[in-house]
Amino acid sequence: MITPEEGAYAFETLVRHDRAYSGYIPILGAPWLADLVRRSPWGEMFASTGQRSRGPSKFRMELLSLPQDEWAGRLRRLLVEQASVILRRTIDADRSFIEYGLDSLGMLEMRTHVETETGIRLTPKVIATNNTARALAQYLADTLAEEQAAAPAAS
Template sequence: LRAATGRVPAVLAGFVRTPAGRSGRGGDEADGLRRRLTGLDPAERERLLLELTRSQVAGLLGHASADAVAADQSFQELGFDSLAVVELRSRLGTATGLALPASLAFDFPTSRAVAGYLADALRPEDNDGTHAVTEVLDQLDAALAAVAQGAADPARITARLEAVLRRWQDTRTTEPAGPEQDFEAVTDDELFEALDRELGL
């Protein structure tokens, strides 16, 4: 139907999976959540959103604590019905300020899956590429930490890291570099004379 007309009939619109957009809903609650997310790394952002999702699911099911909801337990196993699906979407929409798809709980059937979706939808704007680079650096940091002692070639890894850093620093240099001085070929008298000139002695 969409291919034929370019639009989805209104009666089916609620069942079509669409990307989340900013809805303007939520007010202070959504603004507060975004402030809490600011400055967190990707893992911390997803952890916070997982806590939010589990809390909302627990509230829907009448549990006193999110501890009663396992992150990877499916909503079907938890006893969700159609009303719970609609209510979860509404609650999370209010909490995040996002216009969430009606199929949210079907497309992302666990709290962890929903949290991952929310993390992507609430990803900060990255007009200059900084966020993308820091995510890669986070992954690199984790990879280096996971390498067992003695199981890698530290000299090779260090050399590669230093080469990447040098290239980065070269691209950020605003002042042209002067000619390199071969200090090993300079005599003591020439070196002292150069220092005297530099210091105005």
């Protein structure tokens, strides 16, 4: 139940706008709102981000189990798959991401996914310099090889 003051304020706010449909629902302490968020795809997306585990991803572990000369090919497949999901069409590994219309938001989505899977930080400059799936995969493979070479020296 709302107080008369809340009702008057809500009424003034609703009649101030020229909308075909309007409504007022107090949301504080509303269990249905938490259920709606929990069951919606939007809510699932945010719930899954908090459940990421620390340490190497499954993809990175799979990659490290391959011979080093196969890393670039596997990374290229990851990049092509991710760009295809974002663009909703297949892409060629040798064409620029920009030619396909991958905008800054799409690049950010791809970058975040690739960083999560590989554990390698990518700057926008790196993606701009290596702007095809093949070039970026080679960059990632080289970076991973450098990390692996430096790892035994660090321990």
